[in-house]
């Protein structure tokens with residue numbers, strides 16, 4: 001019979017190894033670029049931008065290669081977005097990185113009509129015009 005202590009030791013070893021194996025996304029910032037143009041509080045772009053960034057955060061992880069372009073659905077003001085993760089990341093790490101990327105946009109480029117944040121393992125960009133990069 002295998003002793004309880006032995007089982008616990010094996011379980012601990014598995015835990016430690018899975019911690020080592022699980023990756024950590026590199027969310028350090030490479031660069032953040034802000035358009036100098038500003039939108040005002042009541043601008044319908046506010047809603048379009050919120051949608052686009054949420055949508056990028058929600059759905060980039062289910063795209064092939066974690067590469068996703070989108071557009072807001074509201075006709076009053078369009079926002080175009082793009083997000084990408086390092087394709088070697090696991091889904092949860094891509095989500096973590098995109099969250100950091102979005103946070104960088106909000107904190108470095110408040111109320112800007114366009115912005116891009118490039119982190120080591122992911123990037124996020126939005127504009128008021130269609131773009132490809």
Ligand SMILES: *[C@@H]1O[C@H](CO)[C@@H](O)[C@H](O)[C@H]1NC(C)=O
Nearest residue numbers: 050051052054055056057058
């Ligand atoms: C993104 O996911 C959150 C949480 O599930 C949800 O509340 C929000 O409506 C979603 N947004 C978009 C644009 O899909």
Ligand SMILES: *[C@@H]1O[C@H](CO)[C@@H](O)[C@H](O)[C@H]1NC(C)=O
Nearest residue numbers: 026086087088089120121122
């Ligand atoms: C993705 O992550 C891997 C593992 O950390 C790294 O070797 C690779 O250079 C990264 N790729 C890009 C495009 O940054």
